[in-house]
Amino acid sequence: MLQMLKELIEYRDLTMMLTLRDLRVRYKQAAMGFLWAIFMPIVAVCAGILIKKAMAVVSQHPLDAQGIISISVKVLPWTFFISSIRFSVQSLVGNGDLVTKIYFPRAVLVLSSILACLFDFSVAVCVLVILLTIFKVGLSIYLFWLPLLIILLFLYTFGLGLLLSAANLFYRDIKYVVEIILMFGIFFTPVFYSAAAFGRWKPLMLLNPLGSILEEIDRVVVLHQMPDTLWIIYAILTSLAAFVIGVIVFHNTEPYFAENI
Amino acid sequence: MKYVLEFDHVWKKFKKGEKLNSLRDAIPHLFKQDDKNIPLQDLEFWAVKDVSFNIEKGDVVGIMGANGAGKSTVLKLLSRIMIPNRGSMKINGRLSALIEVTAGFHPELTGRENVYLNATILGMRKKEIDNKFDEIVDFSGVKEFIDTPVKRYSSGMYSRLGFSVAAHMDPDILLIDEVLSVGDISFQAKCAQKIRDLLSCGATIVLVSHQLDMIQSLCKRVILLQNGEVTKDGPAELVIPHYQNIVFKKKEDDLRNKMKSMDGRVGVDTRSLVDIVHVDLKKNYGYREKINITLEYATRENEKIDHPIFNLDIVRADCVHCCSSRTDILGIKIDSIQGKGKVEIDLGENMLAPGIYMVKFSIWDKEMIHPYIIHNKEVIRVEIDGLSNHSDIVFLPEVKWKF
Numbered sequence: 001m002l003q004m005l006k007e008l009i010e011y012r013d014l015t016m017m018l019t020l021r022d023l024r025v026r027y028k029q030a031a032m033g034f035l036w037a038i039f040m041p042i043v044a045v046c047a048g049i050l051i052k053k054a055m056a057v058v059s060q061h062p063l064d065a066q067g068i069i070s071i072s073v074k075v076l077p078w079t080f081f082i083s084s085i086r087f088s089v090q091s092l093v094g095n096g097d098l099v100t101k102i103y104f105p106r107a108v109l110v111l112s113s114i115l116a117c118l119f120d121f122s123v124a125v126c127v128l129v130i131l132l133t134i135f136k137v138g139l140s141i142y143l144f145w146l147p148l149l150i151i152l153l154f155l156y157t158f159g160l161g162l163l164l165s166a167a168n169l170f171y172r173d174i175k176y177v178v179e180i181i182l183m184f185g186i187f188f189t190p191v192f193y194s195a196a197a198f199g200r201w202k203p204l205m206l207l208n209p210l211g212s213i214l215e216e217i218d219r220v221v222v223l224h225q226m227p228d229t230l231w232i233i234y235a236i237l238t239s240l241a242a243f244v245i246g247v248i249v250f251h252n253t254e255p256y257f258a259e260n261i
Numbered sequence: 262m263k264y265v266l267e268f269d270h271v272w273k274k275f276k277k278g279e280k281l282n283s284l285r286d287a288i289p290h291l292f293k294q295d296d297k298n299i300p301l302q303d304l305e306f307w308a309v310k311d312v313s314f315n316i317e318k319g320d321v322v323g324i325m326g327a328n329g330a331g332k333s334t335v336l337k338l339l340s341r342i343m344i345p346n347r348g349s350m351k352i353n354g355r356l357s358a359l360i361e362v363t364a365g366f367h368p369e370l371t372g373r374e375n376v377y378l379n380a381t382i383l384g385m386r387k388k389e390i391d392n393k394f395d396e397i398v399d400f401s402g403v404k405e406f407i408d409t410p411v412k413r414y415s416s417g418m419y420s421r422l423g424f425s426v427a428a429h430m431d432p433d434i435l436l437i438d439e440v441l442s443v444g445d446i447s448f449q450a451k452c453a454q455k456i457r458d459l460l461s462c463g464a465t466i467v468l469v470s471h472q473l474d475m476i477q478s479l480c481k482r483v484i485l486l487q488n489g490e491v492t493k494d495g496p497a498e499l500v501i502p503h504y505q506n507i508v509f510k511k512k513e514d515d516l517r518n519k520m521k522s523m524d525g526r527v528g529v530d531t532r533s534l535v536d537i538v539h540v541d542l543k544k545n546y547g548y549r550e551k552i553n554i555t556l557e558y559a560t561r562e563n564e565k566i567d568h569p570i571f572n573l574d575i576v577r578a579d580c581v582h583c584c585s586s587r588t589d590i591l592g593i594k595i596d597s598i599q600g601k602g603k604v605e606i607d608l609g610e611n612m613l614a615p616g617i618y619m620v621k622f623s624i625w626d627k628e629m630i631h632p633y634i635i636h637n638k639e640v641i642r643v644e645i646d647g648l649s650n651h652s653d654i655v656f657l658p659e660v661k662w663k664f
Contacts, residue, residue, distance in 0.1 A: 013387055014381045017377060017378050017381040018378075020378075021367055021378055024369075024370060024374065028369055029369065097364040098364055098382065099342075101360045101361040102361075103340050258337065
């Protein structure tokens with residue numbers, strides 16, 4: 001495993017180059033240009049507001065501004081996650097020519113497709129920061145937790161991306177399964193609502209590692225609270241586990257990629 | 262002496278057909294790395310069988326073999342794209358493989374972007390590329406279009422740019438697989454020159470090619486693969502004739518098969534009036550060896566045929582009609598044939614170039630309209646000691662020059 005990470009670092013130039021390639025291709029001959037980076041979050045936030053409004057009508061509470069801000073904050077990591085998974089599942093098969101013709105650590109392909117999404121994510125974050133300032137969300141000491149949470153999100157995404165891309169190489173229907181899960185995943189993840197809304201079923205929502213990461217992000221950014229100790233430990237353990245399992249499976253199957261693609 | 266490449270009893274198996282492992286079989290595989298000594302299962306075959314060789318620094322080694330002999334698999338194993346099922350290999354040095362030079366290209370990106378991308382994929386650092394960029398572009402000859410997306414390139418420009426990138430790396434070990442056949446003649450000459458330059462810098466090169474002259478002019482040592490096994494390994498001038506033998510053998514078989522299928526089709530009049538009972542002809546002829554053929558025929562049911570014409574053609578394996586001889590043109594008058602008979606044909610000294618030839622006999626009526634029989638089952642092989650691989654020449658006449 002360490003050997004694979006070392007190789008990844010050794011091939012950082014290639015990772016950068018492939019990330020650049022993905023970005024260039026995405027923004028070249030594109031009608032929307034950089035709007036693309038915030039297009040999906042905007043659509044998702046609109047959908048979130050609609051659902052929030054519906055819930056407010058049903059429960060006869062007024063629609064609170066803070067809820068909408070929470071949605072916007074949680075939507076960005078969520079869109080980062082699903083677009084990363086979507087691109088990385090395809091990353092090995094889509095670059096089949098490279099996989100069968102040239103040697104380099106294949107994880108570079110997965111990593112670069114995630115990094116390209118991370119770029120979009122950063123663009124969207126910049127826009128979000130402006131919005132948060134306008135809405136006077138303010139800062140707090142708990143923001144120092146944010147980098148850790150983003151690293152966890154990244155590790156979780158990377159691990160899952162490695163696992164799924166390798167699986168998709170051997171079994172091509174994996175990408176359809178993943179697509180369906182991603183499409184409806186938003187209903188199983190506390191993005192549009194907070195896990196607390198489920199009362200005593202709350203832990204069930206947080207069992208999804210992505211759910212607990214999103215909730216903690218919401219806590220430190222919007223609510224200005226200390227992360228929940230239990231769930232942040234859970235998030236750390238599950239993300240690390242996903243990462244380690246992803247790396248091990250990928251590393252052990254890598255030699256068979258070229259002949260099975 | 263330390264070897265840069267060591268290949269130690271390497272085995273590699275592939276699967277035929279489309280069948281995939283089921284998930285149930287595959288999951289245990291994930292966690293156990295070595296499946297050594299697992300016997301061949303259904304539909305599996307060894308693409309590389311017990312191949313061993315060592316290559317010293319600065320060597321240029323050619324790998325030859327008929328299609329499907331396992332050449333590309335060996336290269337893929339060397340370049341670590343695949344791992345062997347058994348055996349081990351060692352690589353000492355920076356290795357780069359020109360297996361398909363345009364594999365890293367993305368059609369939407371411009372030439373410039375692709376040069377950077379492809380060079381990085383092949384293992385160059387950004388700084389190195391910056392330094393060599395102009396050289397690469399000049400070499401490829403697509404300078405005008407370097408800022409155009411490569412999807413608008415012609416296929417020649419595409420592969421030339423690809424090769425130029427690959428040719429400008431400074432690897433310790435270079436693996437080349439048939440990529441030199443891109444571009445026109447002048448570009449190919451440039452490529453060969455580039456390889457010689459690399460050689461003089463002390464690089465080690467492993468070259469896979471069918472182009473005999475290329476192998477001959479570049480390689481000192483040739484490894485001959487046949488059905489996944491090393492059948493010959495030695496100096497080029499010893500191994501290349503062996504390779505030609507294999508190719509000839511294959512051509513010969515092809516020709517025989519072709520003739521077999523032709524036999525069935527000719528049957529306009531299957532009840533031929535004459536049978537060719539026996540042909541006395543050797544299988545192999547050397548240069549300037551006398552060719553004497555004895556032909557025995559028999560007319561069917563002792564029928565009498567008036568004024569027949571005997572004809573002999575020699576056709577090379579690639580359907581080039583090399584020579585022909587007709588009795589009527591030579592002014593030989595045959596009144597009639599009846600029953601068994603014998604013809605002696607003296608072709609003189611053999612001047613045919615090495616290759617596979619079909620000797621075709623036919624007997625016609627006096628107007629040369631209707632054949633009584635066409636006999637095209639005889640195949641001869643011409644071999645010449647000392648190598649001559651200009652496979653497109655037909656005759657080697659004895660030429661004397663006077664000045």
